[in-house]
Amino acid sequence: MAAQAARKAKAQQELEAKRKAEAELAAQKAKTATAVPAPLPRTPLASGLANNPSSGTVIFTPAGYKLGEYQICMEKAEGKGRDGNMLVILATRCVNLPDSPIATADWKIDGKGVLLQTGRIRASLPPGQHELVAILTHKPASGSAEVKAVITVGTGGECVVEPRK
Numbered sequence: 001m002a003a004q005a006a007r008k009a010k011a012q013q014e015l016e017a018k019r020k021a022e023a024e025l026a027a028q029k030a031k032t033a034t035a036v037p038a039p040l041p042r043t044p045l046a047s048g049l050a051n052n053p054s055s056g057t058v059i060f061t062p063a064g065y066k067l068g069e070y071q072i073c074m075e076k077a078e079g080k081g082r083d084g085n086m087l088v089i090l091a092t093r094c095v096n097l098p099d100s101p102i103a104t105a106d107w108k109i110d111g112k113g114v115l116l117q118t119g120r121i122r123a124s125l126p127p128g129q130h131e132l133v134a135i136l137t138h139k140p141a142s143g144s145a146e147v148k149a150v151i152t153v154g155t156g157g158e159c160v161v162e163p164r165k
Contacts, residue, residue: 046107048118049089064165065095070103071163072132072149075120079157085124086153090161092119092134105134105147127155 065071070092078087092105102119109123110130132149148164 046109046114046116046121046123048116049120049122065163067096069095070134070136070145070147071095072134072147072161073163074151074159074161077157077159078122081124083124085126086157086159087122087124088151088153088159089120089122090132090149090151091121092136092147103134103136105136108133108135125151125153125159127153129153132161 073091073093075089075091078089081087090107092103094103104117105119107114107116107118107121109125109132114121114123130151130153132151134147136145136147149161150164151159151161153159
């Protein structure tokens with residue numbers, strides 16, 4: 001009888017130990033699940049936007065540009081994305097003729113093509129300096145023209161685009 005009671009007590013202790021271990025494992029899994037955030041969805045480098053009429057404002061003519069030449073400008077900054085990158089809308093514009101048709105451009109950011117052919121793009125850029133190139137094909141007979149700019153994205157959300165010749 002004593003042996004049976006001892007076996008029963010031992011089985012009870014083992015069962016309690018097993019339950020305690022399972023509870024600790026479940027608590028550890030729950031803690032790990034809350035401690036490690038889910039990975040953020042990747043933001044593509046750039047996406048094409050439909051061409052739209054400009055706001056009608058006169059665009060500043062950078063030094064060295066003539067009326068009717070093209071430049072890259074920033075239409076607006078949309079703030080930071082969840083990945084910390086700055087979301088900006090960039091466009092090719094005819095200098096001081098904002099209502100002229102927007103040229104179609106093949107865009108390159110930091111030397112990498114973004115596989116888009118549009119006059120406006122939304123780009124996701126990390127802090128630092130970035131080289132922008134838009135290869136314009138506005139007249140089939142005249143070939144293409146390359147338009148350049150440097151965009152500087154600050155860590156505080158500031159963003160400056162400098163057209164380059």
